[in-house]
Amino acid sequence: MKLSNKTKVLEQEEMTLAERMYLPAIAGGMLTTLKHFFQKPVTIRYPEQKRYLGPIYRGQHILKKDEQGAERCTACGLCAVACPAEAISMVAEERKKGEEHLYREEKYAKVYEINMLRCIFCGLCEEACPKQAIFLRHDKMVPVFNSRDEVIFGKDKLVENMDDRYLREGWK
Amino acid sequence: MSDVALVSSPNVGIAKPEESKKYVNELTTLNLGPTHPATHGIFQNILTMDGETIIDSEQTVGYIHRAFEKIAERRPLYQITTLTDRMNYCSSPINNMGWHMTVEKLLGIEVPKRAQYMRVIMMELARIADHIICNSILAVDTGAMTGFLYVMQWRENIYEIYEELCGARLTTNMGRFGGMERDFSAEAIRKIKHFLSEFPKALREFESMVKRNRIFMDRTIGVGGISGERALNYGFTGPNLRAAGIDYDVRAMNPYSSYEDFEFDVPVGTTGDTYDRFLVRGEEMWQSLRIIQQAMDNLPEGPYHADAPHYYLPPKQEVYRNMEALIYHFKIVMGEIDAPVGEVYHSVEGGNGELGFYLVSDGGRTPYRLKFRRPCYIYYQAFPEMIKGSTLSDAIITMSSMNVIAGELDT
Amino acid sequence: MSDRTIKTVEAPQGLEGQGFFAAKLDDLVGLARANSLWPLPFATSCCGIEFMATMASHYDLARFGAERISFSARQADVLMVMGTIAKKMAPVVKQVYLQMAEPRWVMAVGACASSGGVFDTYSVLQGIDRIIPVDVYVPGCPPRPEQILDGFMQIQELAKTEQRRRRESPEYKALLNSYGIE
Amino acid sequence: MEITSTVFTAKAIYVGVIFAITLGVAAYSTYFERIFAAFFQDRVGPDRAGPMGILQPLADAVKMFMKEDFIPSNASKWLFITGPCLSMFTALMTSAVIPFGDTVDFGNGLRFDLQGIDVNIGILWVFGVVSLGVYGILVGGWASNNKYSLLGAIRAASQNISYELAMGLSIICILMMTGSLSTKAIVEAQQNGHWNILYQPAGFILFIICAFAECNRTPFDLPECETELIGGYHTEYSSMKLGFYLFAEYINMFISGAVMATLYFGGYDYPFYDVVNDAWGTNIANFIGFGALIGKALLFVFVFMWVRWTLPRFRYDQLMNLGWTGLIPIAMFNVVWTGLSILLPTSFNLPSWGSIGVSWIGIPVLIAGLFVYHAVVGGKKKKVALAR
Amino acid sequence: MTNEQIAQDLVSKFGEDKIYGIVENYGLLNVTTSVDTIVPLLHYLYQHPTFKFQFLTDLGGIHFPDAVGQELGVIYHLHSLENNVRLIIKLYVPIESPVVPTITKLYAAADWMEREAFDFYGILFEGHPNLKRILNTDDMDYHPMRKEYPMEDATRQDKIDALFGR
């Protein structure tokens, strides 16, 4: 059936005598592999060498603080709504007097938990956040876990450390 | 309505194996899968064999059934991208963008030319990645491991391009309603160009290792063939249908995302056997390279997303400053966009064939019903017919040349 | 490529002296096991594709002595469950686990295998630790090959430090019994 | 010669050394197979276990020893254990007749052949033991009570039997030229560079193809092909019994390399033997010869690996087809042509290179014959295929 | 060959009481038909000299719990490759007796699609050679895609549900 004018028929060509005799094609293939034998391996020796992850790699989550060290998150819950895996849970609380240096907005997340095994690293939470509070770090991957008890990351693991700030030079 | 005669389907004439013909030989049943290495861990075939000849096979699927369609009824439209990612995971950008185009059709969004071209580039890269896997796994299943690793290096390169654009390797979650979420960075363009110039060498090398090697040809020619007529009746699409000689390609027949702008050929095979499928996939990679080259050469300037504030997330700075943008941002994230009531069907040429999205919307934040037309699911039913009478080895390479992707098969 | 030093295994703690070196048998066996872990890739979906990348030239799982991908459960040491395990598949996973010879380790790769991930549905098993004991969970959907390698090295650590007799201990038996095995 | 205790001790030591070398080579073949595979595939291969990963075989061996020894409940227990032992046993037996070197003189009239036993049927011994090698696979595959194993075992059996024929025919040419079945005599006939490969190019190619098939290596690795039979005959094996099977395969590779070196590449002969002999004495020269033989065998092991990481494998019926309708007729032609190449130079008083010339002319003749066959029969076959 | 032509031809052939609900959604013709018409209709479209709807693109079920007597639906997507025209045919059956004739005799592709629709919605395809569950486990006792059944796995433990909008 001819449905478009772009058809290109690929004929199965007859085998020539040389091809029927196996050996020339085998020799050709072996030459190719031999060529690779002497090439430099492309392997990245992982634990010692790290691979370039790209400027916007979606790695471990981080809850950003602003310049003054106050948390940006306002516990609006958009990230939790946007999460297709329903991995984010939070409990919001009103900011009290005297906590302005800790929390930028009037509401903050008292509890902010991400289940790292549920998370699918789609980046929708980062996109959903109107306060640019949550990011997926491009320079750090989530570590592996030995047991189920370790997998829920609370604020202790998520909030940015002011001594080791996360900067993203890439997009956004 | 008895005046309509119920005849003339090619399916009618196909006879079951004659019951009267007795096999004097002892038959054995062999359980192929679900953890057999060649099924790639996903489906089961119970083969009835006479020695090494397959008499019959019974398929069981659903081993990774994840209820996509049910999930889709509970998720806002934009979150469904994460599902389509995991459908044909070898070429997730195609699935993503097919879904986005479906929604754009429903919402009536006009996507700017640059975004369309970017989509084309990404989709064709994804197609190459998909076909690389299929063709090289076919080689692995015939025993040639090394060629697989040569081309897989270039799949890594494709993943690096994805990473530049969206930050993930496999499940990309790439693109948004109305365009892309980011423009190409200079690095991405450099990498695509590098890929365009270097990949042909690797592909040629891979083809030189297997394409005209008699062992490989003997293994594949005349194996697992299907006629064009039967293939159509079985609902084949994509490379598997084209291998059977029917040049149905959604890109050529119903161009979407400006495919009409590009020059490319639709390769078709002649006999529909495994070797033809291999050839068609191989040639499609070359055609994809052609399309990417054209798209890169003619990449228009302009915005990379549509100017549709109701549907496309505003930039973060805007959200912070501008009340209107903030409202839109909330509405979009909550999924409260004004989707019209209606039904829309859109299909794209996925890695395995016509990937269709049938979306029934009742105006709510989630689809009322979303039916994925998964090409794998439909053509995999022909497998018993294709392997009947061949040997176990044939069945295995037929399976891998059909490129049955579990995620797409079982959703 | 400046940092070319590869961390090879360190000699086990032991008594070293003139021409003799004595180490605890446990340590030696652990070291040997850690460097000869044959994985059984139980790949069902996306993570399986990333496992291919892990095997392939860029990451090369073979560096850790895991060259031989063993599809036969009897010969494998690490069961790497990669991808969604539906409830239909669950008995198969358990069967494969039961077929493996001791010592065996299990690695749940990716969100789906570890916890069900995004697929919180009626048909998906919410984590393979409901049916078999899991030693290492690797997060990500799918994890990067680096993370799979991290998980693999974690298994190596477990293998190194494991007592040779642990598999006969009552705690281990109790663990298996809690999964209804044996 | 009476069997004195000295000779007996020397033989025992010699056998021990040969076993040690064989096992060591086999163990390190596994390592080098990994490394070479990695190099062929642009990878680095094992590099964690010890510097450059050289302790990898040790780690594998210790792990296998310590792994749970598993016998399936439905398996036939004794045969299940016998299988790998038989494989290992037959693999090691072959090395008895291979002359690893010339006679070494220890002085005091104590001379010692670097060969296990010099029987006058040496090559038949190799042949017989190789034909027994399949029992290990057959028994093990059947005893596992697993259909995949059984399929693998059956494939192995039929494949080995079929390829033995062509192998035997290609050996016959060597026997025709040497006039003896003794491996020692075959090697001695090739001294001073008259290697059989010069006289028997076609025979060598046949032999190496059959050796691939007998060792069950790619492209003939159907009994254990991973993607079809999940390991074939050793699917159900774990622990050191599996180790025996894998080991036996590598031993077979090494031994067949040694056999090929013996039959076609002059055994322990090497260029400038005389120079070395004059300079340092016979013993040194012979020990270098010993090394030369091992080196040649290792080179073949490398070829085995090289091929494995390059080629796809055959299908069962194609393999049979190649064996019966391809290799055997060519081998028969080769027998006839060898006869010609022996007779013609003597009857026409050609110089010594005449025999070589005639042998090499055989190859174009063979190709021409194939061409004619291809033209006549190949076209017909295609038509039949279309009609079906 | 336009959508109007197809619609008119079908109506004139089968009558307005059998072919109704003719709408065009985003350029795609939709018609609704009744259970007893579907097989003759599909055969007619298959053999029609110009239409040639010989490709079954998709087949799926749908559930409208509120439409009394027409709760379950089957949606057929046809494609005429030579004319490049698509057509959607729907039919509705009551949930008490969801019996629809099979079309596997016409399209081999319909086999698994019908099994899927049976699996998800419990639509019984009369005459299907092998109508049993395909994606779900055999011992499942309900049809999960019907609207009244929950999506979530009841055993999930790591979710705090008291949150926004769920």
Add this chain to the structure above:
Amino acid sequence: MQYWYFLTALTLISALMVVLSKNPIHSVLYLVFTFFCISGHYVLLNAQFLMAVNIIVYAGAIMVLFLFVIMMLDLRRNAPESKSTLTKIAGVVTGGTLLVIFIAGTKNMSLGEVGNSYNSQTGMVENLGQLLYKGYLLPFELVSILFFVAMVGAVMLGKREAGERNF
């Protein structure tokens, strides 16, 4: 001589086991072992060529095929069907007759002197070749023709009917 007794005992035991073992696979394996022992006897007679040929042809090829066939048939491992009384009686009668003939035949046999006329070089390849290709050329060729006919017959039997798919 001690080798000879040992080998003979082994041969007899394994030959008995061929008959006595229930499992046909075990039978075949014992038979292979019997062939080995017989080859051992050949070695004791210095007939190395016969030894090798015995191993190659019988143990290496024919018995492999036997095993092959039995394995294919034995897939289901069903219990051996019980023999009818008639077959049992027939078996006893045949066996008994054979025994009687055997006893009658050996009763009058006298053990001659062995070793006087024994030539240790008889079994060597050269001598065998000389004999076969000089003294017994005609029988040799006739046997080869017989083999050829048998081979053709086997091919004809194994060939499938026309139209049947041959892979």
